[in-house]
Amino acid sequence: MTFTLRARNMLTGTAAIAVAALALASCAAPPAAQTDFTGWDQVTAAAQGQTVSLWMYGGDEQANSYVDNTLAPAAAKEGVTLQRVPVADTKDALNRVLTEVQAGTREGGVDLVWVNGDNFGTGKQAGAWWCGWTPMLPNMKLTAPSDPLLANDFGTPVEGCEAPWSKAQFSFAYNSATVADPPKTLAGLLEWARTHPGRFTYPAPPDFTGSVFTRQVLYSVSGGHTNVPLGFDRASFDRLTPALFDTLTGLAPSLWREGKTYPKTSGELNALFAGGQVDFTMTYGPATLTKLVADGTYPAATRVLTLDEGTVGNASFLAIPSTSGHQAGAMVVANLALSPEQQAAKADPRIWGQFPVLDPAALSVAQRAMFDALPPSPVVPAYDVLSKNANPELSAAWVPELDDAWRRQILTGR
Structure with missing residues (x-):
């Protein structure tokens, strides 16, 4: 899944962010302030009447609907007005x-x-995030402190600078009406693409989904994720990536439009799949597929492909900027988003279908019952099935390096 925000200014793109972050670091930007609140009652009192702007990717209709119709009304009952900024x-x-x-x-x-x-790692380095506030959230006690997906974000220690919101598992979906014998490994999927020209493609990095696809291929051609160091270093990049880009270069002629062009976004890939132009799509939010099939957007025969070696998994978070003027209200919203009621609603495929971050062992019988009552999906396996043999995310430093190399070696052919 991709996480995005608008309000354009003179700085745009990965390079601009890096320049700005380096400039802030060189000016010895102070670390994000620690919370001055002494208790949760003080937080909720300060939050009354505040309007909180939540900046988030605007291209997911289910996400937009959940925030507008479920989370925002619940926040209003807490005295906070939640405004979604797409x-x-x-x-x-x-x-x-x-x-x-x-x-x-x-x-x-x-x-x-x-x-x-x-984005989190770059912002943390530059002092963009307010830190030290998440231990104050009452609902944080419902998460598992030992959960590695919640302790580190693409290799960057979270350290109280963001609150967990959803778990995600990179997944492939396919049309079982046209793919009679689906592959069981990523290498098998690439071989399927070679033997079925024009029926597979992927979004161009730095699209979030296209970027994770390249990392998944890197794991595959390297003999598994254990052979790729999570922390970035140039020697490992130079040693491991030739096989990645040789594979992607060789694959290109078999892709949709012979690899002469790529979908610019995951949304464009999804549209190709919905229109029957390709037989596979890919997503970091597979639970949303249930509704897409139910409403006729995707073919009725859509199914999720589970790979023997597993796929990349991670979590997404809610972060409060160090420049926010409504930090108390933002804390109330983040705590509310972690509540069993909101996590269960968000997990309902009829509403959004995002995987919860709560620890079942920390929930009461009544709270667990809310999740047990969620309807099973005929399209998407349960999270414990999807996350079997889950691959860890590489550190954030790998991402722009791989994206830039993909652009140079695959997109422009240099």
Whole structure:
């Protein structure tokens, strides 16, 4: 799944973010402030009447509907007005926050961000996120402190700078009416693509889904994720990536439109799949497939492909910028989003279908019953099936390096 935000300014793109972050670091930007609240009652009192702007990817209709029709009304009952700010890329939100940090703003226009990965890591380095607040959230006790997906975000320690919101598992979906004998490994999937020209493609990095696809291929051609160091170093990159780009270069002529063009976004790939132009799509939010099949957007025969070696898994978070003027209200929303009621509603495929971050062992019998009552999906396996043999995410530093190399070696052919 991709996490994005709008409010354009003069800085756009990965390179601009890196420049801004380096500039802030070189100016010895102070670390994000620790919370001054002494108790949750003080937080809820300060939050009354505040309006919280949640910057998030605007291209997921189910996500938008969940926030507008489920989370926002619940926040209103807590005395907080939640406003969703749709954006096209999370980098837009980070750029906005970095600009506000540079200007010394303390009443910024971004209060909460749906974020993970390199955007979180870059922002943390530059002092963009407020830190030390998540231990105060009452509902954090319902998560497992030992859960590695929640402790680190693409290799960057979370350290109280963002609250978990959803878990995700990179997944492939296919039309079982046209793919009679689906492959069971990623190498098998690539071989299927070679023997069925034009029926497979992937989004062009730096699209979030296209980017994770390249990392998944890197694991495959390297003999498994254990052979790829999670932390980035140039020697490992130079040693491991030739096989990756040789594989993707060889695959290109068998792709949709012979690899002469690629979908720019995961949305474009999804549209190709929905229209029957390709037989596979891919997503970091497979639970959403249930509704897409039910409403006729996707073929009725759509199924999720489970791979023997597993796929990449991670979590997404809610972060509060250090420039937010409504930090108390943002904390209330983040705590509410972690509640069993909201996590169960968000997990309902009829509403959004995102995997919860709560620890079942920490829930009461009544709370577990809410999740047990969720309807099973005829399309998507249960999370414990999808996450079997889950592959860890590479550190955030790998992402722009792989994306840039893909652009140079695959897209432009150099």
